[in-house]
Amino acid sequence: MSEQGQTVSVIIPTYNSSGTLALTLQTVLWQDFTDFEVFVVGDGCTDDSEEVVASFSDRRLHWVNLPSNSGGPSLPRNEGLSRANGRLIAYLGHDDLWFPWHLSELVDCIKTSKSDFVYSLGADLGPDGVTGTFALTSRPRSLLENLSPSNWLHQKGLMEVVGPWSPDVKVCHDREFLKRVLAANVKLEFRRQLTVLKFPSVVWHTYSSRRDLPQTRYVNAMHQDPAKLRDELLLEIATLMSRRCLFPYGNKPQLRRSLLRLASNALSLYGYDRWPASTLLHRRWRSKAGLG
DSSP states (O other), rough: OOOGGGGGGEEESSSSSSHHHHHHHHHHHHHHOOOEEEEEEESSOSSSSSHHHHHHHHHHEEEESSSSOOOOSSHHHHHHHHOOOOOOEEEEEEEEEOTHHHHHHHHHHHHTTTOOOEEHHHHHEEETTEEEOOOOOOSOTTTOOOOGGGGGGEEEHHHHOOSSSOOOOSSSSHHHHHHHHHHOOOOOOEEEEEEEOOOHHHHHHTTSSSSSSSSSHHHHHHHHHHHHHHHHHHOOOOHHHHHHSSSSSTOOOHHHHHHHHHHHHHHHHHHHHHHHHHHHHHHHHHHTTOOO
16 A cells, blocks of 8 residues: 555654664554554654664654754654654554554544544553553643543644644643643544553653563563453453542542642643743653653
8 A cells, every 4th residue: 555545644752762662663563453654753862763663674664863852752743743644643652552453443433433533541550560541531630640642543634723742842742732632622532442551751760771671571461462461451450440449549648649639730720831840840750761
């Protein structure tokens, strides 16, 4: 099929994380929906990410590297969008994983529901297993609410309505973009299927020199029996939700939890994309992610 016939354009922004990128791309190439192209866009990468992309020898994979580091995924995503041939746009983090049915489920959802923007269920993974889930909040009010573009699929034409990803937003870029989507009153639909595994960089210190990548175990399990892995994770999610109902504040005192929620809501009202909040949050994220 020619490039002009591609149905889905997958955009993967990346920065010096070739180890996780290799595992992420494996799960993209395992998709049971095959009519896609992938733009891996480096944010001024200086590692061997280009060689990793080339090692798959798949014509659907395209490598682009920006001349300098912008400090966030917005410019790489916009670069990918400018090159996209597909009618539909999917995003994926360079350290996240897709189940083999991710694209087929969301493409079917957007077609059958005639929506502009669809999303699935994702699971956050920590050292001890599932730490939470994410889908799509009706209003991105709090920094404590999980969001990830890795479980989104939207019509390419939506960009003409909401505009490009903002290069000025260094943190919570997904919330800023989603606010514009929600403000446009486009049609959204949820596909009730677990399709994404997310490995938060602040938990795993993605940019540290660690060699025991946590994604490896899940990629191996996904390759052997993806349905079994999904069912095991859904059971973990159900157990986690049950415990949170019994102990809503976990190990944290109720007062501390309430103060964290209050601080997060106050910051959201002030604007996490405004100075100096944006600068402080970006520095905090870089430190926890292992970028120093």
